[in-house]
Amino acid sequence: MDAPGQENLSEALDRLWTQFLPLVNERIAILEAAAAASATKRLSAEEMEAAKSAAHKLAGVLGSYGLPRGTQVARELETMYSCLKDPGALLSAHLASLTAELRIIVETRK
Protein backbone atom coordinates (compact mmCIF):
# COMPACT_ATOMS: atom_id res chain seq x y z
CA MET A 1 0.00 0.00 0.00
CA ASP A 2 1.25 3.50 -0.79
CA ALA A 3 2.17 5.86 2.03
CA PRO A 4 -0.23 8.80 2.40
CA GLY A 5 2.31 11.28 0.99
CA GLN A 6 2.93 9.01 -1.97
CA GLU A 7 -0.79 8.68 -2.61
CA ASN A 8 -1.24 12.46 -2.50
CA LEU A 9 1.70 12.91 -4.82
CA SER A 10 0.32 10.41 -7.28
CA GLU A 11 -3.06 12.13 -7.36
CA ALA A 12 -1.46 15.55 -7.68
CA LEU A 13 0.77 14.31 -10.51
CA ASP A 14 -2.31 13.05 -12.33
CA ARG A 15 -3.84 16.51 -12.04
CA LEU A 16 -0.67 18.13 -13.38
CA TRP A 17 -0.57 15.61 -16.23
CA THR A 18 -4.10 16.63 -17.23
CA GLN A 19 -3.18 20.29 -16.94
CA PHE A 20 -0.06 20.00 -19.08
CA LEU A 21 -1.28 17.37 -21.56
CA PRO A 22 -2.07 20.05 -24.19
CA LEU A 23 1.58 21.17 -23.99
CA VAL A 24 2.79 17.58 -24.35
CA ASN A 25 0.49 17.11 -27.36
CA GLU A 26 1.76 20.34 -28.88
CA ARG A 27 5.33 19.06 -28.65
CA ILE A 28 4.41 15.72 -30.18
CA ALA A 29 2.61 17.54 -33.01
CA ILE A 30 5.89 19.36 -33.76
CA LEU A 31 7.63 15.98 -33.95
CA GLU A 32 4.89 14.57 -36.19
CA ALA A 33 5.17 17.54 -38.55
CA ALA A 34 8.95 17.12 -38.69
CA ALA A 35 8.68 13.38 -39.36
CA ALA A 36 6.15 14.04 -42.13
CA ALA A 37 8.37 16.72 -43.67
CA SER A 38 11.35 14.39 -43.47
CA ALA A 39 9.45 11.69 -45.36
CA THR A 40 8.88 14.12 -48.23
CA LYS A 41 12.43 15.52 -48.04
CA ARG A 42 11.11 18.94 -47.09
CA LEU A 43 12.44 19.12 -43.55
CA SER A 44 13.77 22.65 -43.04
CA ALA A 45 16.52 23.65 -40.61
CA GLU A 46 13.89 25.48 -38.54
CA GLU A 47 11.67 22.39 -38.35
CA MET A 48 14.65 20.27 -37.38
CA GLU A 49 15.61 22.71 -34.60
CA ALA A 50 12.01 22.85 -33.36
CA ALA A 51 11.82 19.05 -33.35
CA LYS A 52 15.09 18.80 -31.44
CA SER A 53 13.82 21.24 -28.83
CA ALA A 54 10.43 19.50 -28.51
CA ALA A 55 12.11 16.11 -28.11
CA HIS A 56 14.51 17.53 -25.51
CA LYS A 57 11.64 18.91 -23.44
CA LEU A 58 9.64 15.69 -23.65
CA ALA A 59 12.69 13.64 -22.68
CA GLY A 60 13.12 15.81 -19.61
CA VAL A 61 9.59 15.44 -18.30
CA LEU A 62 7.89 12.21 -19.40
CA GLY A 63 9.85 10.03 -17.00
CA SER A 64 8.67 12.17 -14.09
CA TYR A 65 5.11 11.16 -14.97
CA GLY A 66 6.00 7.48 -14.85
CA LEU A 67 6.75 7.18 -18.56
CA PRO A 68 10.43 6.12 -18.73
CA ARG A 69 10.00 4.64 -22.20
CA GLY A 70 8.64 8.01 -23.32
CA THR A 71 11.84 9.68 -22.12
CA GLN A 72 13.92 7.02 -23.87
CA VAL A 73 12.12 7.48 -27.20
CA ALA A 74 12.17 11.28 -26.97
CA ARG A 75 15.89 11.21 -26.18
CA GLU A 76 16.54 9.05 -29.24
CA LEU A 77 14.60 11.53 -31.37
CA GLU A 78 16.55 14.44 -29.88
CA THR A 79 19.83 12.70 -30.75
CA MET A 80 18.65 12.00 -34.30
CA TYR A 81 17.53 15.57 -34.92
CA SER A 82 20.79 16.85 -33.41
CA CYS A 83 22.96 14.76 -35.72
CA LEU A 84 21.03 14.53 -38.96
CA LYS A 85 21.94 16.73 -41.87
CA ASP A 86 19.92 15.02 -44.56
CA PRO A 87 17.78 12.12 -43.33
CA GLY A 88 17.42 9.38 -45.93
CA ALA A 89 14.36 7.21 -46.45
CA LEU A 90 15.42 4.67 -43.85
CA LEU A 91 16.00 7.25 -41.13
CA SER A 92 12.80 9.07 -42.02
CA ALA A 93 10.87 5.86 -41.47
CA HIS A 94 12.59 5.47 -38.10
CA LEU A 95 11.71 9.05 -37.13
CA ALA A 96 8.08 8.38 -38.03
CA SER A 97 8.05 5.10 -36.13
CA LEU A 98 9.54 6.61 -32.95
CA THR A 99 7.17 9.57 -33.12
CA ALA A 100 4.18 7.27 -33.49
CA GLU A 101 5.38 5.25 -30.51
CA LEU A 102 5.68 8.43 -28.47
CA ARG A 103 2.11 9.38 -29.34
CA ILE A 104 0.85 5.97 -28.18
CA ILE A 105 2.85 6.15 -24.94
CA VAL A 106 1.29 9.51 -24.08
CA GLU A 107 -2.22 8.54 -25.10
CA THR A 108 -2.18 5.35 -23.08
CA ARG A 109 -0.87 6.82 -19.82
CA LYS A 110 -3.24 5.74 -17.10
Next chain:
Amino acid sequence: MTRRILIIDDEDDIREVAGLSLETVAGWEVVLADSGAQGLARAAEHQPDAILLDVMMPGMDGPTTFRELRKNPITSHIPVILLTAKVQSSDQKRFADLGVEAVLFKPFDPLTLSDQISTELGWE
Protein backbone atom coordinates in the same frame (compact mmCIF):
# COMPACT_ATOMS: atom_id res chain seq x y z
CA MET B 1 13.46 20.21 8.96
CA THR B 2 11.59 22.63 6.74
CA ARG B 3 13.64 24.01 3.89
CA ARG B 4 13.00 26.73 1.38
CA ILE B 5 13.93 25.88 -2.21
CA LEU B 6 13.98 28.19 -5.20
CA ILE B 7 13.26 26.45 -8.50
CA ILE B 8 14.38 28.34 -11.61
CA ASP B 9 13.12 26.75 -14.83
CA ASP B 10 11.50 28.25 -17.91
CA GLU B 11 9.38 25.14 -18.53
CA ASP B 12 6.07 25.39 -16.68
CA ASP B 13 5.53 21.63 -16.42
CA ILE B 14 8.98 20.90 -14.97
CA ARG B 15 8.68 23.75 -12.50
CA GLU B 16 5.29 22.60 -11.31
CA VAL B 17 6.22 18.92 -10.99
CA ALA B 18 9.40 19.74 -9.06
CA GLY B 19 7.55 22.18 -6.80
CA LEU B 20 4.75 19.72 -6.16
CA SER B 21 7.24 17.00 -5.36
CA LEU B 22 9.20 19.05 -2.81
CA GLU B 23 6.07 20.42 -1.14
CA THR B 24 4.15 17.13 -1.00
CA VAL B 25 6.89 14.64 -0.22
CA ALA B 26 9.25 16.74 1.93
CA GLY B 27 6.93 19.50 3.14
CA TRP B 28 9.42 22.11 1.99
CA GLU B 29 8.52 25.65 1.06
CA VAL B 30 8.95 26.29 -2.65
CA VAL B 31 9.57 29.54 -4.50
CA LEU B 32 9.29 29.49 -8.30
CA ALA B 33 10.96 31.56 -11.00
CA ASP B 34 10.51 31.18 -14.76
CA SER B 35 13.73 32.85 -15.91
CA GLY B 36 17.27 33.50 -14.81
CA ALA B 37 16.55 37.19 -14.24
CA GLN B 38 13.49 36.43 -12.11
CA GLY B 39 15.51 33.79 -10.26
CA LEU B 40 18.20 36.29 -9.30
CA ALA B 41 15.58 38.62 -7.85
CA ARG B 42 13.74 35.85 -5.97
CA ALA B 43 16.99 34.44 -4.58
CA ALA B 44 17.92 37.83 -3.12
CA GLU B 45 14.41 38.41 -1.79
CA HIS B 46 13.61 34.97 -0.33
CA GLN B 47 17.09 33.76 0.69
CA PRO B 48 16.36 30.06 -0.05
CA ASP B 49 18.33 27.21 1.53
CA ALA B 50 19.14 25.95 -1.97
CA ILE B 51 18.45 26.69 -5.61
CA LEU B 52 17.43 24.15 -8.24
CA LEU B 53 18.56 25.72 -11.52
CA ASP B 54 17.70 24.64 -15.06
CA VAL B 55 20.59 24.71 -17.53
CA MET B 56 18.89 25.50 -20.84
CA MET B 57 16.77 28.63 -20.63
CA PRO B 58 16.20 31.39 -23.17
CA GLY B 59 17.88 34.68 -22.35
CA MET B 60 19.99 34.12 -19.26
CA ASP B 61 20.85 30.42 -19.19
CA GLY B 62 21.64 28.35 -16.11
CA PRO B 63 25.45 28.75 -16.08
CA THR B 64 25.14 32.54 -16.55
CA THR B 65 22.51 32.74 -13.80
CA PHE B 66 24.80 30.72 -11.53
CA ARG B 67 27.72 33.11 -12.12
CA GLU B 68 25.47 36.11 -11.36
CA LEU B 69 24.29 34.46 -8.14
CA ARG B 70 27.90 33.95 -7.08
CA LYS B 71 28.83 37.56 -7.91
CA ASN B 72 26.18 38.98 -5.58
CA PRO B 73 27.19 38.89 -1.88
CA ILE B 74 23.51 38.49 -0.93
CA THR B 75 23.19 35.22 -2.89
CA SER B 76 26.77 33.96 -3.21
CA HIS B 77 26.48 31.58 -0.23
CA ILE B 78 23.34 29.76 -1.46
CA PRO B 79 24.00 26.19 -2.67
CA VAL B 80 23.05 25.67 -6.31
CA ILE B 81 22.07 22.38 -7.93
CA LEU B 82 21.87 22.29 -11.71
CA LEU B 83 18.97 20.44 -13.27
CA THR B 84 19.53 19.22 -16.81
CA ALA B 85 18.20 16.82 -19.41
CA LYS B 86 21.67 16.68 -21.02
CA VAL B 87 23.15 13.26 -20.39
CA GLN B 88 26.36 13.34 -22.45
CA SER B 89 29.51 13.02 -20.33
CA SER B 90 31.09 16.12 -21.93
CA ASP B 91 28.10 18.19 -20.77
CA GLN B 92 28.26 16.66 -17.30
CA LYS B 93 31.93 17.58 -16.92
CA ARG B 94 31.29 21.12 -18.19
CA PHE B 95 28.52 21.59 -15.61
CA ALA B 96 30.54 20.11 -12.75
CA ASP B 97 33.43 22.45 -13.63
CA LEU B 98 31.20 25.48 -13.05
CA GLY B 99 31.49 24.99 -9.30
CA VAL B 100 27.88 24.12 -8.51
CA GLU B 101 27.16 21.88 -5.53
CA ALA B 102 25.63 19.12 -7.66
CA VAL B 103 24.05 18.23 -10.99
CA LEU B 104 20.75 16.34 -11.11
CA PHE B 105 19.23 14.90 -14.24
CA LYS B 106 15.80 15.16 -15.81
CA PRO B 107 13.56 13.35 -15.71
CA PHE B 108 13.71 13.19 -11.92
CA ASP B 109 11.58 10.91 -9.80
CA PRO B 110 9.13 13.19 -7.94
CA LEU B 111 9.06 10.72 -5.07
CA THR B 112 12.82 10.91 -4.42
CA LEU B 113 13.80 14.39 -5.61
CA SER B 114 13.93 15.84 -2.08
CA ASP B 115 16.07 12.90 -0.91
CA GLN B 116 18.46 13.47 -3.80
CA ILE B 117 18.79 17.15 -2.91
CA SER B 118 19.29 16.35 0.78
CA THR B 119 21.95 13.78 -0.02
CA GLU B 120 23.83 16.09 -2.39
CA LEU B 121 23.82 18.93 0.14
CA GLY B 122 24.53 16.77 3.19
CA TRP B 123 21.25 17.69 4.86
CA GLU B 124 19.99 15.41 7.62
